[in-house]
Amino acid sequence: xxxxxxxVLDETIAAVVLAVEQEVPQYRAAPDSPVHxxxxxxxxxxxxxxxxxLGTNETALADSSELYVDIGEAEYRSRxxxxxxxxAYRIGATTTWRGFSKAAVADDFSPRDIAALAEACFxxxxxxxxxxxxxxxxxxxxxxxxxxxxxxxxxxxxxxxxGHTAATAELGRRARWTIxxxxxxxxxxxxxxxxxxxxxxxxxxLAARTDAGDIALVSLPLAAAEERFLLRKxxxxxxxxxxxxxxxxxxxxxxxxxxxxxxxxxxxxxxxGLIKASDHLTPLLLNNDxxxxxxxxxxxxxxxxxxxxxxxxxxxxxxxxxxxxxGARRAxxxxxxxxxxxxxxxxxxxxxxxxxxxxxxxQRFALLVALMSRTPRV
Numbered sequence: 473x474x475x476x477x478x479x480v481l482d483e484t485i486a487a488v489v490l491a492v493e494q495e496v497p498q499y500r501a502a503p504d505s506p507v508h509x510x511x512x513x514x515x516x517x518x519x520x521x522x523x524x525x526l527g528t529n530e531t532a533l534a535d536s537s538e539l540y541v542d543i544g545e546a547e548y549r550s551r552x553x554x555x556x557x558x559x560a561y562r563i564g565a566t567t568t569w570r571g572f573s574k575a576a577v578a579d580d581f582s583p584r585d586i587a588a589l590a591e592a593c594f595x596x597x598x599x600x601x602x603x604x605x606x607x608x609x610x611x612x613x614x615x616x617x618x619x620x621x622x623x624x625x626x627x628x629x630x631x632x633x634x635g636h637t638a639a640t641a642e643l644g645r646r647a648r649w650t651i652x653x654x655x656x657x658x659x660x661x662x663x664x665x666x667x668x669x670x671x672x673x674x675x676x677x678l679a680a681r682t683d684a685g686d687i688a689l690v691s692l693p694l695a696a697a698e699e700r701f702l703l704r705k706x707x708x709x710x711x712x713x714x715x716x717x718x719x720x721x722x723x724x725x726x727x728x729x730x731x732x733x734x735x736x737x738x739x740x741x742x743x744x745g746l747i748k749a750s751d752h753l754t755p756l757l758l759n760n761d762x763x764x765x766x767x768x769x770x771x772x773x774x775x776x777x778x779x780x781x782x783x784x785x786x787x788x789x790x791x792x793x794x795x796x797x798x799g800a801r802r803a804x805x806x807x808x809x810x811x812x813x814x815x816x817x818x819x820x821x822x823x824x825x826x827x828x829x830x831x832x833x834x835q836r837f838a839l840l841v842a843l844m845s846r847t848p849r850v
Contacts, residue, residue, distance in 0.1 A: 474523060474526055474527060476575050476576065476579045476581075477523055477526070477572050477575060477576070478523060479575065480571055480572065480574075480575045481519060481520070481523060483571060484519060484567070484568055484571035484572065485512070485515050485516050485519055487567050487570075487571055488515045488519070488563075488564045488567045488568055488571075489508075489511055489512050489515055491563050491564075491566075491567045492511060492515075492560045492563050492564060492567075493508070493511070495559070495560075495563050496556050496559055496560050496563065498552045498553070498556045499511055499556075499560060510546075514543060515564065517539070518564070518596075518597075518600055519568060521596075522568070522592070522593065522596045525596075526589070526592055533599050533600065533603060537603045538603075540600045540603035540604045540607065541603050541604065541606055541607035541610070542607060543603075543604050543607060544557070544603065544604035544605060544606060544607025544608035544609075544610075544611070545607040545608065545610060545611035546607075547604065547607075547608055548607075548608045548611040548612050548615070549611060554605065554608050554609075557604060557605075557608060558601055558605065561597055561600070561601035561604070562597075562601075564597060565593060565594050565597035565598075568593055568597070569589075569590060569593045569594065572589060572593060573586060573589065573590070576589055616669075619646075619647060619648070620680070622643055622646045622647045623647050623649075623672070623678060623679070623680040624680045624681070624682055625643050626640065626643040626644055626646075626647045626649065626678065626680075627678060627680040627682055627687060627689065628682060629643060630651070630655075630678075630689060630719065630722050631657070631682075631684070631687070631722055631723055631726055632723070633720055633721065633722065633723055635651065635718070635719030635720040635722065636719065636720060647678065649675075649678045650675070650691070651719060652691035652692065652719060653718065653719060654691075654692040654693075654716055654717070654718060654719070655689050655690060655691055655692055655716070655717065655719055655722060655725070656689070656690055656692055656713050656714050656715065656716050656717065656725050656729075657687060657688070657689055657713070657714045657717075657722055657725040657726035657729050658687065658688040658689070658690060658711050658712065658713045658714070658729060658746070659685055659686070659687060659711065659712050659714075659726070659729045659730055659733050660679070660685070660686035660687065660688060660706075660709065660710075660711050661686075661709055661710035661711065661733070662709065662710075663686055663709050665681060667705060667709070668680065668681055668686060668688075670705055671688055671702065671705050673701075674698055674701050674702065675698075676690055676691045676694055676695065676698040676702075677689070677690050677691075677698070677702060684726070687726065688702075688711075689722065690702070690713070692716050702746070703745070703746060706745060706746050707744075708744045708745075709744060710733075710736070710743055710744050710745070711745070711746045711747075712729045712730075712732045712733040712736065712746070712747050712748075712749070713729060713746060713747070713748040713749060713750075714726055714727070714728040714729030714730075714732070714749050715728045715749045715750055715753075716750065725749075728749040728756060729749060731749075731756055731759075731760070732747060732749050732752060732756060735755070735756075735759060739752075739755065754844065755844065755845070758841060758844050758845035759845055765842075765845040765846070768838065768841065768842045768845065769842045769845065769846050771838075771842075772829070772835070772838050772839050772842045773788065773839070773842055773843070773846070775825035775826060776788055776791070776822070776825055776826075786818065787818055787821060787822055787825075788843060788846070789808060790804065790808065790815060790818040790819065790822065791819075791822050791839065791843065792840070792843040792844070793807045793808060794815070794819060794822075795836060795839060795840045795843070796840070801815050801816060826839075
């Protein structure tokens with residue numbers, strides 16, 4: 473059997489190479505190219521090995537398994553999809569069987585021998601395909617791990633304000649992320665690591681799991697398609713976006729995102745989805761120093777804070793919207809969904825509690841700031 477098949481070995485090798493190059497575009501190359509030469513050498517080694525073990529008790533790969541693992545790693549580094557690699561193996565198996573079976577039939581092999589040859593061919597190709605797959609996956613995992621580490625390093629450098637250094641630029645190149653002039657930080661709440669990897673599929677986003685939490689940086693302005701992608705990935709998870717910042721002041725963006733995240737529940741903001749600091753600048757500013765806000769509230773609103781909670785809240789809400797609507801009774805009533813006469817009644821009570829404060833412009837401003845810092849409406 474071996475002698476018969478040896479006679480068609482060179483012809484079968486050439487047929488396999490031709491079939492793979494015709495059927496898998498990733499392998500199409502000029503005859504003198506490295507890709508063609510590597511494919512020819514690989515097929516020659518594989519079929520020569522197959523021929524040498526036919527009719528023996530030797531295992532399919534034996535000491536050569538690492539060779540095919542290395543081939544798989546090389547295929548990953550060449551950026552060929554694993555699907556194309558496995559397709560090439562399948563085409564190789566079919567073409568090899570076609571060439572060998574034609575010679576076997578011509579030489580009057582018995583049906584049993586032909587069946588054994590078919591089993592040996594396909595089992596052997598499956599073995600080397602499995603080894604190459606293992607090598608491909610190993611290289612892929614190592615690459616992902618390395619890129620993850622680089623992303624974390626790049627993230628930490630940018631969040632330290634080192635946006636324009638040569639070292640940061642090199643990290644950006646290795647992470648395959650173009651460092652923008654303008655960006656924003658996003659904090660991600662309790663997201664799985666797989667989601668961080670998926671978010672990184674966007675060229676506008678850099679995401680990483682850091683000591684400061686799960687964070688994404690987005691290049692600005694964010695294209696509509698990229699924003700839809702990001703929102704779709706965030707889905708039912710919570711995320712807060714900080715203010716737009718030059719890349720050298722990204723720490724400010726992260727601080728604003730974290731401030732907004734801490735206030736999310738207290739301000740009755742949606743628990744899931746993306747909220748942006750740029751949509752809540754006033755309450756963020758007013759609540760930047762909670763102690764000062766508390767001091768201002770106690771200094772300006774003390775008479776109403778001393779009332780029962782239910783009554784006090786009614787008057788505080790009424791005063792806030794009276795100040796926001798500059799005393800327009802109908803607008804206040806519409807906002808609070810009450811009768812205008814109710815607004816007048818409550819304002820009479822408030823004037824009795826606050827006295828001349830409502831007549832002084834500076835004190836009215838202080839009252840509004842205190843009210844907005846106490847119960848932001850966003």
